[in-house]
Amino acid sequence: MSAPAARTTYASVFASPGYAGLYSGAALGSVAVALQVLAFSVAVYDATGSPFWSSVAFAAGFLPQVVGGAVLPSIADRLPVRVLLPIGGLVRAASAALLASGLLGLGGGLAVVAAASLLQPLFGSAQSALVSRLLTGDRYVLGRSLFSITSMVSQLVGVAIGGATLQALGAAPALLVAAGMQLVSAAVMVVGLPSLPVLAVARRRWHPAETLRGYRAILRVPTLRGLLLLWWTPLSLFVGAESLAVAYAGTAHADGLLTALLIGAPPAGALVGEVVIGRFCRPETRERLVLPLAALTGLGLLPLVFGPAPLVAAALLFTASFGLAYELGRQAAFRDALPVGREAVGFGLLGVGMMTGQGLGPLLAGPLGSLVAPGPAMAVCGVLVLASVVLLRRAALAEPAPATVPA
Numbered sequence: 448m449s450a451p452a453a454r455t456t457y458a459s460v461f462a463s464p465g466y467a468g469l470y471s472g473a474a475l476g477s478v479a480v481a482l483q484v485l486a487f488s489v490a491v492y493d494a495t496g497s498p499f500w501s502s503v504a505f506a507a508g509f510l511p512q513v514v515g516g517a518v519l520p521s522i523a524d525r526l527p528v529r530v531l532l533p534i535g536g537l538v539r540a541a542s543a544a545l546l547a548s549g550l551l552g553l554g555g556g557l558a559v560v561a562a563a564s565l566l567q568p569l570f571g572s573a574q575s576a577l578v579s580r581l582l583t584g585d586r587y588v589l590g591r592s593l594f595s596i597t598s599m600v601s602q603l604v605g606v607a608i609g610g611a612t613l614q615a616l617g618a619a620p621a622l623l624v625a626a627g628m629q630l631v632s633a634a635v636m637v638v639g640l641p642s643l644p645v646l647a648v649a650r651r652r653w654h655p656a657e658t659l660r661g662y663r664a665i666l667r668v669p670t671l672r673g674l675l676l677l678w679w680t681p682l683s684l685f686v687g688a689e690s691l692a693v694a695y696a697g698t699a700h701a702d703g704l705l706t707a708l709l710i711g712a713p714p715a716g717a718l719v720g721e722v723v724i725g726r727f728c729r730p731e732t733r734e735r736l737v738l739p740l741a742a743l744t745g746l747g748l749l750p751l752v753f754g755p756a757p758l759v760a761a762a763l764l765f766t767a768s769f770g771l772a773y774e775l776g777r778q779a780a781f782r783d784a785l786p787v788g789r790e791a792v793g794f795g796l797l798g799v800g801m802m803t804g805q806g807l808g809p810l811l812a813g814p815l816g817s818l819v820a821p822g823p824a825m826a827v828c829g830v831l832v833l834a835s836v837v838l839l840r841r842a843a844l845a846e847p848a849p850a851t852v853p854a
Contacts (some may be wrong), residue, residue: 468639481605520795673842683804748829
């Protein structure tokens with residue numbers, strides 16, 4: 448009987464050539480994006496006085512990514528990442544600088560934000576594919592987890608920096624700060640990324656429909672299809688429940704502090720789950736925990752049917768979101784099942800599905816919350832999470848097998 452694999456350390460991940468440069472540049476860019484979204488939304492509200500247009504400004508940074516994700520990820524497999532990823536930073540820097548200029552007006556500003564957002568799946572899928580090439584074995588799982596953790600933290604840091612800058616200087620200077628951070632991010636990528644060859648399979652002539660063809664081919668592979676559904680479905684249903692946190696606080700007549708706890712509990716629980724499961728569990732332990740953790744995501748929501756006090760509800764949301772770390776147990780299996788030359792397409796499909804699901808989840812939970820009450824609606828989402836875990840349990844338990852996707 449072989450000895451259990453040793454726990455991977457963060458130090459070993461950062462010791463991998465190229466990872467520190469990629470992580471540093473990406474983390475700085477993520478903070479800058481959060482700062483830009485906040486500053487632009489505030490600028491639009493200051494100019495229009497309209498909550499509607501402020502919300503549109505916020506959504507413009509995300510919704511076009513669904514469209515870009517349907518076309519662009521296959522390009523990422525064809526271009527050198529040392530060139531492509533810094534270009535992403537320059538595009539985001541240019542968009543922030545244009546917004547700061549004040550010359551565009553509302554329509555022009557929204558168009559610039561939407562255009563930059565449209566291109567983001569190209570850069571995001573290239574980044575995910577690069578991680579899979581830089582890291583092997585369990586270092587890949589921990590390295591991917593670090594990006595998930597950083598994404599959560601960067602939103603908080605970006606909002607904090609944005610709040611301070613907006614208070615002291617205003618929206619335009621805050622946007623210039625975001626542009627400067629993106630320029631530094633691009634420079635870090637140029638210096639820190641390794642020069643890797645473009646994979647041979649990507650040398651064919653590109654066609655706009657290639658990404659969708661790649662998505663269809665990947666979804667025909669049972670291993671990949673099952674893993675994608677396992678990641679998309681429980682997460683989307685949990686986000687639906689999470690979207691009712693403000694309504695839950697309102698019906699419970701919670702004060703500002705309790706409302707903040709309800710809103711902050713899900714990202715806090717997800718962050719703690721990523722750290723605990725990613726850092727302190729061995730690979731085989733993470734694999735065994737996939738089903739229990741996924742079930743915890745649903746089970747944690749069930750007591751909300753009784754409408755407990757806001758503090759108890761926040762604890763339940765924290766517990767449920769901790770279970771989202773189930774995805775760590777199958778990341779290596781997904782990476783290993785992707786065919787060489789289709790890594791960016793595979794990660795692009797994963798990202799598009801997660802983003803789409805996170806939009807559909809609230810559309811399901813919102814009307815349900817209006818029909819019954821926020822607590823029972825959140826509990827229904829928990830029941831659906833448990834049902835999806837039962838239906839997708841084979842994907843959670845299946846042995847990883849390399850896939851051969853048709854060209």
